[in-house]
Amino acid sequence: MRRSCTCGILRLVAFLTICTMIVAGIAAPVASAQSSAGFVTLKTFPAAVTAIGTLGGATPTVVVATQNAGIYSMSGTSTVFRKLPAQLDLMRLTSIAVLEPDRWLIGTDGDGLWLVKGEGTSFDRVTTLGCTRVARIVQDLRDPNALFIASLCTGLNYSTDRGVTWKSVGEGIASSLVTDVMRLDGDRIAVSSQDAGVFVSVNNGTSYVKTPCPIKNVSSLAWSAAATTLFAAGGSGVAMTMDAGAHWTSLPSPGTVTSLAALPLGAVLVGTAERGVLRWESPSKAWWDVAQGTGVTSASTMVCTGTTLLVGGVTGALVRADLSAPVAAVAPAALDLGSIPVNQARSATFAITNLGAGTLDWRLENVPGYVTVTPQTGRGNGAVTVRVEGGSLGKGPYQSLLKVVTNGGDQAVTLRFSIAAAASVRIVLTVGKLAATVGGRTVTLDSAPYIDRGSGCTMVPIRAIVEALGGSVTWKAASRSIMIRLGTTSIVLRIGAMSATVDGVAKLVIVPATIIGGRTMVPVRFVAENLGCTVGWNALTRTVTIIRLG
Structure with missing residues (x-):
């Protein structure tokens, strides 16, 4: 339900084109666009996608599990998903690990772990795992023969023989309800649980220590190697840590979280039940939409292998993005x-x-x-x-x-x-603060107002104010000046000049316009009054009020 994209598996090829064939009565993939750029719908299955397993290399393979509607696979140069025999159809399939094109491990919630051979022609129950509730199967990136299983009855399990035999591990993990496991870097491993938050090992799994993660019921982990940041999600909460769990920051809720994924260039995506796929935007501290055209308005699972991102939806849509090329998000x-x-x-x-x-x-x-x-x-x-x-x-x-x-x-x-209809405009600015109000609405300024020490004049970022009044601001680089227009009035101020022109008439200014941090700051009273506004100053609250009558 999430995977870090930091592994060196070659990106999936061949099978990511649009299929126009029908095989075994299964509908062919439906393309979302004429080209393969960006997010493209590979196929719409008859039920919600619950798990995705992928393998790159010479024979790329994708295995998709659906909710009570079967397992489907696509391999090699084929562009068609083939439905497997119905042996596992009614089980709750939770996780898939594709070890080889013809050898897979499939985890279920309630029916244990299954080894699938011959590209789905053979199914065998793995009896060495002492748990019937598999939450996640994760390959250990440091050892091609080793795998983790996060289980909901025996906690963390480990195999060194490609899933043939398993042993319970995880000293210090004070929970048997383990939901996910993620190798970070070096000897650091993170494990999440359904009732005790996140545990981290710094000695390659010999022992684990509980972290102060603010989310107790954690369902997914994602590791952004580019940002050295671990993300944990559960319910409607998401938190992140930049020091392997020592300190955590709670993020705004994106909605009901179903999955996490970290992309190669550092972006972290969250799949949600209500809003589809979102991206964490650190500068604005908000979750942003990723791709409205994916057809996945309710995401159920995500997996990122190499440079291929696959997203499964509640409606059965399977969407992919080739991250080795540009992928637009608006x-x-x-x-x-x-x-x-x-x-x-x-x-x-x-x-x-x-x-x-x-x-x-x-x-x-x-x-x-x-x-x-x-x-x-x-x-x-x-x-x-x-x-x-x-x-x-x-x-x-x-x-x-x-x-x-x-x-x-x-x-x-x-x-x-x-x-x-026409209305008065009331703008309230506070010295030292980015937040301002325009007509009762809160807006964020590019730069905070400040008081010029020499003159005592309040300097403000002009563009947001003039545009809120209904005017426009034009920057003229050659003369290092700005032109302000509002109705029939025009004002020209030159950076550093002690004079300005208002409708072509020169006027003195007490303090010149200046550029700070790339933003043009001007004396608010001079500009506002020459645009026909009234200006008020409250020394107690350090606020400036600008009013333009309708």
């Missing part, structure tokens, strides 16, 4: 600008991120004339600002679908807003 998937008075403007930003390798090229299409997007094309990761001016539209609701065309799969962003 977030958020929807922008709601709310109610925009005709005398104002609103803007919002969405991010375009490459989850794979190579250079991501992108452009915006289907942009209505009343919408301004900046920039409209780009390379690599980027942020796109979408702006709507109320004065250019009639009253009523609007909805548009902005298409993001990329060489890593196409995505879409839904834009919603409505145009309302």
Whole structure:
């Protein structure tokens, strides 16, 4: 239900193309796009996907278990999934380890561990495992013959002969309900449990120590080698640790978590029952949408092998992304600008991120004339600002679908807003804080307001304020100046200059505009009053209030 992508298994090939055949009465894979870039639906099975096993190399293999609808496999150059005999169909299949193309281990919850040979022609119960409830089968990356089993009755188990015989291990793990196991780096191994959180060994499994993980019922682990960070998830909670469990940070809840996966370049994905697949965005400390077009609005399991990510859905969809090439992710998937008075403007930003390798090229299409997007094309990761001016539209609701065309799969962003009657604008800024309010809504500024020591004037980041008033800001690099427009008024301020022009007339400023941290800061009273606003200062709360009447 999650796997780290740090192993050196060659990426899966051949079988990841679109199938147009029907074999043994099974529907052929349904493609989600014309190309194989980005996220592509390989097949939709007749029931929810519960487990995925993969093997790279000369004979790549994928084995998929479904909920009471059978096991399916695809191997070698074949692009068709073949249904296996129905011996295990009614069992609760939880985990699959593909040891060789014709030799697999399949774990169940209630019916123990099974060895499958001959690509599904032979099924044998493994009796050396003293537990019938297998939560996860994990290959030990340091030994090709060794495997772990996380079980829900005998805790952690280990095999050194490719799953033939098993012994119970894990001294110090104070739980028999073990749900997952993950080798981190060197001799460090992490184990999760259903009732006691996460345990870590620093001596290659000789002994384990309980960590202060804030989640007790942990179902999945993921190790991001690029960020040296361990993630643990259970229920609707996710936590991470950057020091192998000594200290943990709780993350915002993404919803009901079903799986975790760490990608080669460091991104960490979470599969959820309500929102599909999400990505953890560290700078914004939020979960962002990954791929709206995957057809997996409710993810049940994920596995990452080498550079191939496979996602299974509750509806039976199996989706893959080839991480050796660009893979586009756009977030958020929807922008709601709310109610925009005709005398104002609103803007919002969405991010375009490459989850794979190579250079991501992108452009915006289907942009209505009343919408301004900046920039409209780009390379690599980027942020796109979408702006709507109320004065250019009639009253009523609007909805548009902005298409993001990329060489890593196409995505879409839904834009919603409505145009309302003219209204006053009230902006409240606090010195030293990024949070501000605009018309009662909380917004985040690019830079915090501050008081200039020499003049006592309050300096603010101008773009967010002017755009909230319904105006626009243009940067002119050649003259190092900014032009502010609001209605029929225009103001030009040059960086470092003690004068500015208002509608072509020169005026003195007490303190010049300046650039701090890449953001243009201007004296708020000078700009706001020349735009026809009133400005108030509360020394007790250190807040500035700007009001523009409707």
